[in-house]
Amino acid sequence: MGEISEVKLYGVWSGSPSPTKRVEVALKLKGIPYEFIEEDLRNKSDMLVQYNPVHKKVPVLVHNGKPMAESHIILEYIDEQWNHSPRLLPEDPYERSNVRFWAKFYDQKFSYVKLVMSEGEERAKAIAEFIENLCILEDGIKRDFSGKSPFFHGENPGFLDMVIGSSACSYRVIEQVIGVKLIDPETHPLFYSWVTAMVNHPVVKETLPPHEFMVNFILNYKARK
Numbered sequence: 500m501g502e503i504s505e506v507k508l509y510g511v512w513s514g515s516p517s518p519t520k521r522v523e524v525a526l527k528l529k530g531i532p533y534e535f536i537e538e539d540l541r542n543k544s545d546m547l548v549q550y551n552p553v554h555k556k557v558p559v560l561v562h563n564g565k566p567m568a569e570s571h572i573i574l575e576y577i578d579e580q581w582n583h584s585p586r587l588l589p590e591d592p593y594e595r596s597n598v599r600f601w602a603k604f605y606d607q608k609f610s611y612v613k614l615v616m617s618e619g620e621e622r623a624k625a626i627a628e629f630i631e632n633l634c635i636l637e638d639g640i641k642r643d644f645s646g647k648s649p650f651f652h653g654e655n656p657g658f659l660d661m662v663i664g665s666s667a668c669s670y671r672v673i674e675q676v677i678g679v680k681l682i683d684p685e686t687h688p689l690f691y692s693w694v695t696a697m698v699n700h701p702v703v704k705e706t707l708p709p710h711e712f713m714v715n716f717i718l719n720y721k722a723r724k
């Protein structure tokens with residue numbers, strides 16, 4: 500096991516889906532103790548700006564004084580630095596490339612902010628796009644992850660589970676806020692059974708705020724904008 504020493508995570512423990520949760524789940528699954536430093540994104544700390552001067556965003560992981568930003572990069576670092584089980588990335592390079600492809604696709608195509616913040620025609624368009632992309636992802640799961648269950652990486656959640664799960668695990672909250680069903684077990688059976696396994700995983704459960712808290716958090720956020 501790699502040296503642990505001092506691990507700090509700058510992030511947001513907010514009631515909304517966030518990439519910070521990817522890193523929290525990875526550290527908890529690997530059993531790496533860390534200090535969580537809550538950022539106020541309306542009043543960013545000097546440390547955050549110093550550690551992530553390019554994007555000034557969370558999450559930022561600081562290991563023994565060395566900072567790194569961008570959740571995908573942080574997850575890869577965690578898996579390389581602490582390369583004990585559970586591994587976050589598959590051993591096989593082709594499988595690794597599939598995992599990275601779908602993680603990038605997810606971040607490019609799925610916007611929960613757009614779903615929540617839009618109204619009328621714009622929201623109808625955002626919902627149609629979301630469902631279209633979910634169908635593409637459902638086909639991708641069938642093609643690239645068949646035989647892996649209940650998670651994309653098999654028995655334990657890995658990189659892709661963390662990337663998608665950080666927001667998808669809150670789908671019921673989003674459905675309640677916008678009043679539309681997004682994930683249908685009939686139309687997206689593979690995605691539905693994956694997300695059900697994720698929300699029931701003990702480590703994921705630990706990082707998810709209570710349902711009503713998240714609904715109110717998102718409604719208040721929207722009202723303030």
Ligand SMILES: N[C@@H](CCC(=O)N[C@@H](CS)C(=O)NCC(=O)O)C(=O)O
Nearest residue numbers: 517518540555556557558569570571
């Ligand atoms: N691509 C980045 C996205 C990070 C991100 O969007 N962080 C948001 C919080 S969820 C943030 O820090 N926003 C502050 C800002 O945009 O000023 C990642 O995966 O880490």
